[in-house]
Amino acid sequence: MKLKGKVALITGAAQGIGERIARLFAAEGAVVFICDLQAEEGRKAASEIEKAGGRAYFQTLNVTDEESWKAAFEALVKTCGRLDILVNNAGINIREPIEEMKVENFDKMLAVNVKGPFIGIKHAIALLRKGGGGSIINMSSICGLVGHKFTTEAYTITKGALTLMTKTVGVRYAKDNIRCNSIHPSTVYTPLVEEMFKDPEKKAQRFGEIPLGRLATADDVARAALFLASDDAAFLNGVALPVDGGLTAY
Numbered sequence: 001m002k003l004k005g006k007v008a009l010i011t012g013a014a015q016g017i018g019e020r021i022a023r024l025f026a027a028e029g030a031v032v033f034i035c036d037l038q039a040e041e042g043r044k045a046a047s048e049i050e051k052a053g054g055r056a057y058f059q060t061l062n063v064t065d066e067e068s069w070k071a072a073f074e075a076l077v078k079t080c081g082r083l084d085i086l087v088n089n090a091g092i093n094i095r096e097p098i099e100e101m102k103v104e105n106f107d108k109m110l111a112v113n114v115k116g117p118f119i120g121i122k123h124a125i126a127l128l129r130k131g132g133g134g135s136i137i138n139m140s141s142i143c144g145l146v147g148h149k150f151t152t153e154a155y156t157i158t159k160g161a162l163t164l165m166t167k168t169v170g171v172r173y174a175k176d177n178i179r180c181n182s183i184h185p186s187t188v189y190t191p192l193v194e195e196m197f198k199d200p201e202k203k204a205q206r207f208g209e210i211p212l213g214r215l216a217t218a219d220d221v222a223r224a225a226l227f228l229a230s231d232d233a234a235f236l237n238g239v240a241l242p243v244d245g246g247l248t249a250y
């Protein structure tokens with residue numbers, strides 16, 4: 001087990017990629033704190049992990065709200081006594097190109113995708129330091145590495161900010177044995193994508209741009225997160241790790 005005895009807080013873990021990360025971390029021995037706005041889904045995810053023999057708790061968290069973060073860390077300390085891994089996974093994408101985007105929507109994306117991880121890291125550092133170090137993982141995107149015609153300017157702005165926040169945190173807190181890395185998935189296969197792929201032209205376009213010839217799965221991303229969280233990545237710090245089948249290698 002790669003995370004035995006570790007405690008991990010994962011945001012946006014009620015569904016999607018975050019939920020797969022929570023399941024994998026728990027299967028590898030971590031106690032997982034599933035944090036999300038969606039209480040019903042989050043509780044369900046935690047109880048499924050428990051049924052499978054893992055340890056999981058659900059905590060309501062709005063990542064844009066500092067008081068909500070403080071309450072989550074207080075609950076975590078009360079329950080688990082320590083923090084070893086923070087995964088800033090919660091993210092949103094309002095798909096409006098720059099010409100059409102309402103500024104309120106841009107603000108919403110900045111709040112969830114950038115301010116959220118910022119506040120989380122701000123309050124996690126002291127806890128990680130107290131435990132002798134740890135791993136912070138920020139869920140960026142290929143859109144935090146390169147421009148892409150299928151995405152929006154707002155999304156690239158938020159994910160690019162996360163890429164560089166990661167590097168600065170990694171450099172500053174390495175002295176405390178805190179590593180900070182980011183993950184950059186290409187499109188992940190979800191029901192939403194399946195809907196889009198009813199259009200064969202769109203499907204061919206998306207598959208065609210990926211050298212490995214398929215989309216990412218949430219488990220592909222979860223395995224990368226496990227690697228970065230574990231001691232296997234003990235000397236990886238400030239790294240931007242693409243999980244994209246080679247898309248950004250062109």
Ligand SMILES: NC(=O)c1ccc[n+]([C@@H]2O[C@H](COP(=O)([O-])OP(=O)(O)OC[C@H]3O[C@@H](n4cnc5c(N)ncnc54)[C@H](O)[C@@H]3O)[C@@H](O)[C@H]2O)c1
Pocket residue numbers: 011012013014015016017018035036037038061062063064089090091092093112139140141142184185186187188189190
């Ligand atoms: N799905 C993809 O193709 C893809 C590709 C690259 C990167 N990503 C990134 O991966 C992460 C997860 O994506 P996903 O596809 O699993 O998304 P998802 O929409 O399935 O899940 C996101 C979760 O975040 C939660 N959330 C949203 N706002 C929140 C807030 N303010 N506070 C707390 N929780 C909040 C939602 O309730 C949801 O459970 C995101 O950061 C996304 O940008 C996704």
